[in-house]
Amino acid sequence: MQETENQSTLTPDGACVVFCTLPDADSAGRLAGTLVEERLAACVNIIPGLVSVYRWEGNVQRDAEVLLLIKTTMTVYSRLEQRIRALHPYELPEIISVPIQTGQAEYMQWIKNTLEQS
DSSP states (O other), rough: OOOOTTTTEEOOOOOOEEEESSSSHHHHHHHHHHHHHTSSEEEEEEEEEEEEEEEEEEEEEEEEEEEEEEEEEHHHHHHHHHHHHHHHSSOOOOOOEEEEEEHHHHHHHHHHHHHHHH
């Protein structure tokens, strides 16, 4: 079956979304820009207004944060993770990858093509 522009496609190339929180819009914007510029991410959405509640060093914390939704592939994931760890202001940054099972075919191809041009 041939794909048309309105069809979804499975993503056997390992497209994924990586979640990463940062303490403020400035650090989130810098990290997002670096990841896209270095072709470790095809697209990064910056979502402000997040409040995280978590346990750290025995205490419950509540902090305002900014969430990044990073569209990438598993092919570059290890380099992306290393880059986030190098630039991130937290001692233990949140870096969680979720596989994209299906997605709009042209968008999935765009992610792959964008990252392969590096």
